[in-house]
Amino acid sequence: QVDPKDYTFSGLKNETVGRLPGKVAGQQFVIQDCENCKIYIFDHSATVTIDDCVNCQIFLGPIKGSVFFRDCKDCKCVVACQQFRTRDCRKLEVFLCCATQPIIESSTGMKFGCFQYYYPELALQFKDAGLSIFNNTWSNIHDFTPVSGENNWGILPETAVVQDYVPLPSSEELKAVRVSTDAAKSIIPITRGRRQKNSDESCLTVFFAGDYTTANARKLIDEMTSKGFQLVQTKEVLMKAEDAHRVFQQSALEFIPLLEKGPVVALEFNGDGAVEQCRSTINEVFSGTKVFVSESKASASQDVDNFYNFADMQMGM
Numbered sequence: 001q002v003d004p005k006d007y008t009f010s011g012l013k014n015e016t017v018g019r020l021p022g023k024v025a026g027q028q029f030v031i032q033d034c035e036n037c038k039i040y041i042f043d044h045s046a047t048v049t050i051d052d053c054v055n056c057q058i059f060l061g062p063i064k065g066s067v068f069f070r071d072c073k074d075c076k077c078v079v080a081c082q083q084f085r086t087r088d089c090r091k092l093e094v095f096l097c098c099a100t101q102p103i104i105e106s107s108t109g110m111k112f113g114c115f116q117y118y119y120p121e122l123a124l125q126f127k128d129a130g131l132s133i134f135n136n137t138w139s140n141i142h143d144f145t146p147v148s149g150e151n152n153w154g155i156l157p158e159t160a161v162v163q164d165y166v167p168l169p170s171s172e173e174l175k176a177v178r179v180s181t182d183a184a185k186s187i188i189p190i191t192r193g194r195r196q197k198n199s200d201e202s203c204l205t206v207f208f209a210g211d212y213t214t215a216n217a218r219k220l221i222d223e224m225t226s227k228g229f230q231l232v233q234t235k236e237v238l239m240k241a242e243d244a245h246r247v248f249q250q251s252a253l254e255f256i257p258l259l260e261k262g263p264v265v266a267l268e269f270n271g272d273g274a275v276e277q278c279r280s281t282i283n284e285v286f287s288g289t290k291v292f293v294s295e296s297k298a299s300a301s302q303d304v305d306n307f308y309n310f311a312d313m314q315m316g317m
Contacts, residue, residue, distance in 0.1 A: 002027060007045075012037050018059075018174045019043055021121040026064065026128065040169050042177045044125040048081075057166045061122065062129035076165040080115055080131060080188070095162055096138040097188045099131055100315065104153055105144035113156035114138050114193060116186035119179045123187055134217070134236040134265050135315070139193030155195060189221050192232045192270070202232065203274040204303040205282070206247075206292040208255065209262030216286060217265045223281050229271040235311045238263045247306045248292055255292060266311070268304050275300050 008030045018040030032051040040059045047065040058077045066083035073090040084102040097115035162181040239259045244252040294300035
């Protein structure tokens, strides 16, 4: 029998509390009326509601459904979820991974950055919550109640460091979780999202489903970012033959047989010379793996638009 008290933090002040990996195991969780607390949920959950919390620092592991913040203020959070919503909140700073478009309502002073976090159990928790590490629309915020002349939300500075917002847990019990907030180790690839691009040259790369798709995508991200290119966005999505014609155009026939194996992982890199660098890296590092890469700078921006327009329709954005 599930006791709701095991899945609730309520009425706490000046405390550090949390749940270790395996202790929530996909249940719903409630956080309410907490003040000056540090809260860490190092597990996956079904849904999380956070009500009337003030000046708290919160880490939430992968959430299969929605996380809903209501009447909270001055909180700093790291959150991974399928759906993200806030209502009547003030000054929330959130490092976010969200599979769908995040929604804010009657909320002001909201700031968002890309989720960056690691501990050994996190990858499996993402799988258990049915979330892809490549589907993260952290910066594509929908403000349900915009006020003309005012901006209710913005993007955290690129230099923002997670640990300055949500520090590592200090209690003995929670220290057992081997957390790293080093961006290079993050389970979620760090994307630029809606930030201004540095260059008018982007390149689309698409990996097809197989045993090493995730590892290959991560390897290419490491190779490209180490050379100074920027990862703008990533996406994991199922494609059909007609989608392939729309996205891959002339080379569609070559890739259609690969679509039956499962979802594709697409990456957009940005920077002068991105196409040439991407193509040479793939030839050197992934020879023998079928990968779609933009042919030229001229066609690349169209490739990116074609793919992400299709993907956004798929995801119901």
